[in-house]
Amino acid sequence: MVASGNSHPSKKALAAMAMNRRRLLALGGLTATAGTLAACGSNTGRDDGGDGINLSQWYHQYGEAGTQQAVEKYAAAYEDANVTINWVPGDYDTALSSGLLAGEGEAPDVFESHLNRSMVESGQVVALDDLYEGVLDDFTDDDLARNTIDGKLYGIRMIDDPQFLYYRPSMFEAKGITPPATFDDLMAAASELTTSDVKGLFLGNDDSATKLFQPIIFSAGQSLLTEDNQIGFDKDTVIAGALQVKELHEAGSLLIGAPTEAWDPTSIIQELCAIQWCGLWAMPQITEAHGEDLAIIPFPGFAGGSPTVFNGGWSAFVNAKSAHVEEAKAFTKWLWIDNEEYIQDWCLSYGFHIPPRLSMRASADALADGPAAEAVRISEEYGWADNPNWTPTMETAVDDMMTNIVLEGNDPEGEFDNAVSTIQTELDSIFG
Template sequence: MKIRTLFPVTGVVAVSFILSACSSLNLNSPNSEAPSPGAKGEQILLTIRHTQVKDTQKKRLAMLQEVVKSTEAKVPGLSITLDGVEDKVNRFEKLRAEMAAGNPPEIFDLFGGTDTKDYVKANRLLDLTPILSELGLTDKFYSFEEFTVDGKIYGIPMAGYVEGLYYNKKILSEYQIKPPQTWNELLDAAAKLKAQKITPFALAAKDSWVINMMCNTMWVRTAGRDSVEGFLDGSKHWTDPDVVDAFQKYDLLVKNGYFQEGSLALSYAEQQNKFSSGEAAFMFDGSWANTPLLDPEKSAIVKDVGFMSFPDMGGPGDGFINGGWSNAYGFSKKVTPAQLVAIKEFIRQMYNEPMQKRQLVEEGMPPAMKLQDTSNVNPLIMQIMDVFATSKGAFPAFDSRIQTKVREKLERGMQELVGGRTDPVTLMTDIQKQQDASNKEETHTN
């Protein structure tokens, strides 16, 4: 998927890629017709599982609460319960167990790719294709790709994301370092910064998924954007020299002491704290980090933060960026007709131009829907959009495609690599063994 074909940049205003020829959305109009409940006087109960539980997500939670209130006002007898769960706990533990038991909430935070396909296979997800058509929303989104199975749509993306390298403009300027465009320039910058007792990279490795964000981009740089698909169909291997090369380069950063000290004991928030306090020059993260970075009460670098694609490494994946729309709301297939009426109204209230614009302006969340108005966007967000729009193309996060056991083994293995308890060649050999086993298991189950 070529992001730049989805997001054409017009003139010098980077964020204008969002502009669309779509007609104005009036789904939030006070004159819109309210739905009828299932039966007169009937009480309708819905639970929404959300992941807006961090201190940095208060604005997002407030927006969701507004949507809940407006949805309840439109549907007589409706009462919605909000159930907040940390995103990784929801994805890998709670929702997975509920899906296995067949009792997920009516509305829930859903990850695309493999997660969605697994739940469709288990017959747990509501087919949204006819609902989106009924509400006139099918053509209003950039992409349903990660939530489409056999031509049917099972999730509605809330926002887009982009992963890349945040940098401290003030630090780089002080030490006369330009934003590095190549791997060698990045190494030179890191060495110079460390010599000045500046932490080159903020990193919190206690949450193992954090390590693999940058690793994912690095092996795509050296081995190509289709490497994960190759792992899955057996045409590529984790032990291939171009894949191992990326992990050896990552290991070099570890051995040279370029990462935040004591990272294995630090949770994800500490990575952002290190960078936002002005104590680190670089941080690899996703655009969801915009909220704390741009909050003057939490960040000392509000006016000094920049964003760039990870430097070129001389491989076929140079110029591609990790980005897309992989987080959505999904809906249980096991809902009553009255609950379905309420779900449709929730979709009306959540997915419209005013709400998407608020997410973009207030939270710096790239929109999932094609907006007509992109004024008043923070310069950092404009820079992120520009990087996204001018990239060669995009690739999805590996954990949206790879099997669970492979992901878990890689996460544990990367913690061992950061801790000096393994080496890249040994690690990749172990990962390939698990990949072979997982591929074989899928062949038998299919």
């Protein structure tokens, strides 16, 4: 499930567009700042207008056909309140930030997002621990951790979206290439597969600079932040990885300026690239285009490290300033914990996503074999998730560092020190 993408920016614009839309929302939080509310489409999902409690539920605009109609169907089926769907195109995070500041009747009661400490400290969300009673062990540790701040659960996972490298085995076999096991292997394969018509690898239109910081550190067994909220990565690892990314950037094997961003499978479908980093959501489209000539691998490890898989996705939250908090919590529990039929429908009928509930993913026939089953396996073996204490300021610091090293050729040690200084200042301001 995806939203609209961005056009290819200039180098000077890269810092401002450091993450594609999906990573921006996955890694960033929503601060209580004013913004221009994006145009929104709404539908109650009911024919009779209903009586009693009125709730508003917000979604970003998913890309797969039928998704808006699906959430309207879910809303119409709920009998204990009249639920209006607000389907937000474009810049969802800005629209939601503005919406959460709006008055009663305009602000969302329930909304999808990604937990950030600022959401808790500014009083935007309520704790939902009580909704997990009896099912806590049916969620993955990662999905619980990404929705937890200071021991309290604030979100309920809706979908898990692992991201990995898609490729066509026939193209590898024609060149005598085996699936890359290391980042060096990936660089070599991308070079070998590049022709006058096809680029070897597509990682995104930001030229890969900002996207690979986290695979570098997680491959080395490090992390963004430690359990006690200290910086979890070291200079040698980051600089060595950044210089490898710079080498990849300069090799001429990356697809740049693709028609759509990497979250969209158009590039590999139209054979603009041989390998593409994309999410599980795109598997049905790629399978339709290439049939059984399709395989996936985790992102290969750096410098002898382990492969990595970013497990993205979305979670549901309840607005703490809603006039109907308890009713909003009841609806959220009904839809995202109790309703197996709708959870499976949402995850598997419009694109492929892994149901967050372990019992539900185990019973999902669509994920039982082939590349889809491999996606579940590698996401569980190599996956890593967002840290809700990692703030947008921290992410911007490392994105600027990678852009300046990889694209601008700046001194790696100086750029690392600048990023660490910014992150430490942020940590000090939050945790004292």
